[in-house]
Amino acid sequence: MFKRRELMLRGAALGLLPLHARAQALAATRRVGRLVAIGGAEDRLQDRVILRRYVELCGGPRARIRVLSAASGDPRGVWLAYQQVFAELGVSDSAHLDIIDPTHANSAEVVDQILDADGIFISGGDQRRLMDLVWETEAFRALHTAFHLRGCCVGGTSAGAAVLSRHMLAQGAAPRLPEKEAAELDLGLGFVSKAIIDQHFSERGRLGRLLSVLAQRPDMLGVGIDEDTALVIERGLSVEVVGQGAVTLVDGRQLRSNFDDIDSHERLEMLNVRVHLLPAGRRYSASSGDYSFRRMPPSLRDAVSLLVAPGPIRG
Amino acid sequence: MFKRRELMLRGAALGLLPLHARAQALAATRRVGRLVAIGGAEDRLQDRVILRRYVELCGGPRARIRVLSAASGDPRGVWLAYQQVFAELGVSDSAHLDIIDPTHANSAEVVDQILDADGIFISGGDQRRLMDLVWETEAFRALHTAFHLRGCCVGGTSAGAAVLSRHMLAQGAAPRLPEKEAAELDLGLGFVSKAIIDQHFSERGRLGRLLSVLAQRPDMLGVGIDEDTALVIERGLSVEVVGQGAVTLVDGRQLRSNFDDIDSHERLEMLNVRVHLLPAGRRYSASSGDYSFRRMPPSLRDAVSLLVAPGPIRG
Numbered sequence: 001m002f003k004r005r006e007l008m009l010r011g012a013a014l015g016l017l018p019l020h021a022r023a024q025a026l027a028a029t030r031r032v033g034r035l036v037a038i039g040g041a042e043d044r045l046q047d048r049v050i051l052r053r054y055v056e057l058c059g060g061p062r063a064r065i066r067v068l069s070a071a072s073g074d075p076r077g078v079w080l081a082y083q084q085v086f087a088e089l090g091v092s093d094s095a096h097l098d099i100i101d102p103t104h105a106n107s108a109e110v111v112d113q114i115l116d117a118d119g120i121f122i123s124g125g126d127q128r129r130l131m132d133l134v135w136e137t138e139a140f141r142a143l144h145t146a147f148h149l150r151g152c153c154v155g156g157t158s159a160g161a162a163v164l165s166r167h168m169l170a171q172g173a174a175p176r177l178p179e180k181e182a183a184e185l186d187l188g189l190g191f192v193s194k195a196i197i198d199q200h201f202s203e204r205g206r207l208g209r210l211l212s213v214l215a216q217r218p219d220m221l222g223v224g225i226d227e228d229t230a231l232v233i234e235r236g237l238s239v240e241v242v243g244q245g246a247v248t249l250v251d252g253r254q255l256r257s258n259f260d261d262i263d264s265h266e267r268l269e270m271l272n273v274r275v276h277l278l279p280a281g282r283r284y285s286a287s288s289g290d291y292s293f294r295r296m297p298p299s300l301r302d303a304v305s306l307l308v309a310p311g312p313i314r315g
Numbered sequence: 316m317f318k319r320r321e322l323m324l325r326g327a328a329l330g331l332l333p334l335h336a337r338a339q340a341l342a343a344t345r346r347v348g349r350l351v352a353i354g355g356a357e358d359r360l361q362d363r364v365i366l367r368r369y370v371e372l373c374g375g376p377r378a379r380i381r382v383l384s385a386a387s388g389d390p391r392g393v394w395l396a397y398q399q400v401f402a403e404l405g406v407s408d409s410a411h412l413d414i415i416d417p418t419h420a421n422s423a424e425v426v427d428q429i430l431d432a433d434g435i436f437i438s439g440g441d442q443r444r445l446m447d448l449v450w451e452t453e454a455f456r457a458l459h460t461a462f463h464l465r466g467c468c469v470g471g472t473s474a475g476a477a478v479l480s481r482h483m484l485a486q487g488a489a490p491r492l493p494e495k496e497a498a499e500l501d502l503g504l505g506f507v508s509k510a511i512i513d514q515h516f517s518e519r520g521r522l523g524r525l526l527s528v529l530a531q532r533p534d535m536l537g538v539g540i541d542e543d544t545a546l547v548i549e550r551g552l553s554v555e556v557v558g559q560g561a562v563t564l565v566d567g568r569q570l571r572s573n574f575d576d577i578d579s580h581e582r583l584e585m586l587n588v589r590v591h592l593l594p595a596g597r598r599y600s601a602s603s604g605d606y607s608f609r610r611m612p613p614s615l616r617d618a619v620s621l622l623v624a625p626g627p628i629r630g
Binding site: 010032177178196203205207208213226245246254256265268270271272273274275276277278279280282295296297299300 | 491492494517518520522523526541560561569571582583584585586587588589590591592593594595596610611612614615
């Protein structure tokens with residue numbers, strides 16, 4: 001807590017406004033935190049349904065959008081591509097959140113960019129490359145401050161989606177059938193605390209991989225997001241599927257597996273897994289007053305509650 | 316019933332023994348019916364774990380095994396291939412159950428071959444080609460008589476596995492995500508009455524297709540069998556997975572889908588599907604006295620009961 005307060009003070013000190021005015025400004029713009037987890041390969045040329053929606057959730061064309069492309073091996077190239085797309089979508093204030101190394105991730109410049117953003121967009125690449133840069137840095141804390149306290153809309157595609165969860169699927173083999181420890185888990189940004197997100201899901205046949213990690217962490221919900229498809233999570237409110245494909249929720253919380261009885265990379269037995277296949281165009285509310293809630297089976301209500309639950313502020 | 320009795324009489328009249336002796340012989344050899352549903356591409360050259368097991372379930376090297384290759388476009392070639400494999404496995408009495416057309420399927424020759432068999436092995440190909448030949452023929456009735464009354468072991472690979480169920484998945488597109496009416500259902504041989512069998516399951520990513528048909532028939536259990544993998548069903552007793560891969564049981568009986576609200580080939584929403592992934596080497600008993608039964612979650616017990624339930628004698 002102390003560190004975050006320090007961070008706020010520092011962020012405020014660096015701003016143009018005095019502290020109390022800045023705090024007021026933060027409070028005035030406080031919105032419900034939203035996440036846009038995209039399964040990769042989102043349309044950037046045609047209708048751009050997902051990116052258009054992302055811009056809208058950031059606040060529209062006047063939103064300040066910062067592109068975090070550090071997961072990519074070509075951060076500048078990726079930034080330029082998104083700069084063009086966001087410009088074409090009418091965004092006048094987009095900028096590259098160009099984090100060079102962990103020292104830079106601790107800099108006031110980076111922190112300020114994050115705290116000022118209405119939207120942070122995290123590109124694809126390798127989720128570990130991004131985490132190696134920001135883990136336990138001021139930038140990491142600023143991202144949480146921005147999301148939790150300012151309602152900044154955090155979007156991520158492919159690796160940028162995987163990184164949104166606390167327990168992050170690091171790249172690993174994707175066996176057709178689940179195997180013990182087929183893929184490694186690592187720590188991600190942690191905006192979603194009780195789910196593990198995988199991407200390119202049905203296109204790359206990753207159910208086996210997601211089941212593999214759920215055998216290891218049966219307390220988590222598995223979220224498989226297809227390409228050109230996004231799961232929009234409105235904290236405390238609802239989840240919605242946008243785009244072309246579907247989101248597969250894999251709930252292993254009542255699972256029985258032989259994880260403890262077998263060796264690494266042996267084939268898993270997995271009994272009693274619950275699956276919900278949510279196609280694009282559907283919204284699932286976590287509020288009992290909502291029509292969509294009433295038509296949901298209890299097991300899905302429960303899964304949605306887990307997804308929209310506000311995780312802790314990290315940092 | 317009359318027709319089947321007639322069939323029995325005819326089969327008996329054609330046999331070497333008088334009717335009462337034949338009936339006695341049938342009763343003496345009556346065993347629990349077993350099905351060996353193979354997901355295609357079973358090993359025929361190396362360890363041949365599945366075919367070896369099939370021979371064992373037929374009664375060993377002295378078993379009379381009849382190969383029904385009518386699903387194939389090259390029935391003779393397929394028969395010759397299996398003849399060699401069965402010979403290599405020590406079977407001295409294997410023969411080609413060569414059904415040429417529906418008239419032939421009504422012949423005493425074919426009926427007698429079936430009623431005399433300890434094992435019927437159904438090859439791959441197109442399940443509809445086989446059903447077009449045998450539907451409502453004496454051969455169809457004889458297959459049921461052999462399985463239900465004589466305990467003949469019926470094995471089938473690929474199309475030959477699909478055809479074992481009453482509600483048979485006819486060839487159809489295998490979309491990554493389930494779509495309304497993506498694949499057609501037709502009537503199969505019906506040894507399994509409450510399940511739909513699909514094959515080449517994880518290799519060809521057929522979960523979407525199986526889910527598609529379950530949306531249409533949520534009262535059925537979906538059974539996805541991998542290549543070089545078999546589900547051995549001992550009627551009333553247990554199921555066992557043999558070979559290299561796994562069997563995926565997809566239970567949609569508590570499913571909620573939008574099947575009634577959408578048009579053909581539209582994307583399905585499927586909520587609350589239960590999945591059990593059963594790896595090779597596992598046996599699941601339907602008997603409460605068995606250890607494997609006690610460690611099974613209730614949902615799996617229920618699914619296994621459905622699989623081992625004796626379906627009606629058809630014909």
